[in-house]
Each structure stands twice: as C-alpha cells, then as structure tokens.
Amino acid sequence: DAEITQSPRHKITETGRQVTLACHQTWNHNNMFWYRQDLGHGLRLIHYSYGVQDTNKGEVSDGYSVSRSNTEDLPLTLESAASSQTSVYFCASRQSLNTEAFFGQGTRLTVV
Amino acid sequence: AQSVTQPDIHITVSEGASLELRCNYSYGATPYLFWYVQSPGQGLQLLLKYFSGDTLVQGIKGFEAEFKRSQSSFNLRKPSVHWSDAAEYFCAVDASGGGADGLTFGKGTHLIIQP
Numbered sequence: 506d507a508e509i510t511q512s513p514r515h516k517i518t519e520t521g522r523q524v525t526l527a528c529h530q531t532w533n534h535n536n537m538f539w540y541r542q543d544l545g546h547g548l549r550l551i552h553y554s555y556g557v558q559d560t561n562k563g564e565v566s567d568g569y570s571v572s573r574s575n576t577e578d579l580p581l582t583l584e585s586a587a588s589s590q591t592s593v594y595f596c597a598s599r600q601s602l603n604t605e606a607f608f609g610q611g612t613r614l615t616v617v
Numbered sequence: 618a619q620s621v622t623q624p625d626i627h628i629t630v631s632e633g634a635s636l637e638l639r640c641n642y643s644y645g646a647t648p649y650l651f652w653y654v655q656s657p658g659q660g661l662q663l664l665l666k667y668f669s670g671d672t673l674v675q676g677i678k679g680f681e682a683e684f685k686r687s688q689s690s691f692n693l694r695k696p697s698v699h700w701s702d703a704a705e706y707f708c709a710v711d712a713s714g715g716g717a718d719g720l721t722f723g724k725g726t727h728l729i730i731q732p
Binding site: 538540545546547548549550553563595597602605606608609610611 | 651653658659660661662663666707711719720721722723724725
C-alpha cells in the first residue's frame, strides 16, 4: 500500500544546530507540504512543493528550507535550530489541488 | 485570505450522546472543506470532505457534516459517540486556485468522552 513516512519520529537537538527532517511518500503525488503543529495554533503551513525542483514558502517559513530533487521526498531543514522551533512537524502529500491530503505520523522535535 | 474558526477548544460528551463540532470559514468563493481527526500521537486522518453537490456529506466512522453557505459553516455531527471517538478534530478549507495553497486549518477541537 502507498504511504507517507517521516523520520525520525522523535528528535532532540541543541540550539544553533542544523537539523533535517525526512519525508518520503510512495503515492507518486506531485504536491507535498510541511506543517508544524503547536498548541493553540493548530497546523500551520511551512513550505510546499508542486513538483521536482519547485518549492514555495508558506505562512511560517522563516528559519526553514526545503528541497525537491525527486517526486518521493521533501526534506525539511532547520538551518540553525531555535527553541521556538520546538514543535510537532507533519508532512503531507496529495495528488492535485482540492483533493484529499495524506499525512505522515509526525516528528516531534525538541530544541534545547 | 481564507480562515477557519473552530469556536470550541474543548468539548465533553457522554458516551452514547450526540455530537456537533462547529466550524466556520471565511473565503470569497465556494470552498473545498474537510474534517480531519487526530488520535493521540498519530497523524491526521480524513473523516469527510465537501467539494460540491449535496450539502450533507457522509464520512467514515459514522460522521456527517453539513455545508451551509448562508452561515459559512461546515459543522460535524455524529448521532452517538463512542469512547474511541476521543481525539482532536480539525476543520480545514482548501482555497487553492484562489491565491493560496495547501490547506488552512482551524485550531482544533479536543473531544473528551465521559463514560
């Protein structure tokens, strides 16, 4: 069965370090997204991609970057981790606009 | 810009009782609307969606939702809740094609089931 997986599931890192969160989907979807989930804020869009070599900023993109070198993967990089980036991160993908998005299980990131 | 409001942060319901979770959206055109559920430590699972047509949509796990354009609402209902329904529920609007992308989520409603 097709799926979307995130790794690691849990990560603790120190302030100032670079961190990369992986997202891999086997749906063959062109559209991929990264969200962060924080208490009182719901899910907020960080970055998204419509296809290979395409990346776009979302609502809360400062301090984050993504790259899309193939259809299956959209890694999220925190260039210099900050305590404000402690959060749960979700990756999602969907076939096309206005269709159902499928979510990964999430990565809980703690920046100390 | 589009937005979604879920007025209730927490709702407590007795097992077997009916449930209604409220969702109001702001968007200039006809929106595409979704309800997702998130169990503890899990990702989001789609309950149901509205794109067009019949304004009462049926979803999984016995849930339904009604789109009311005049009230800009898309409330989620279930006639009789089960303890396993305890979770976080998110309403989302998709305004793709209207200058925004991805889904815009409400802040969620935490559902507690009393025995």
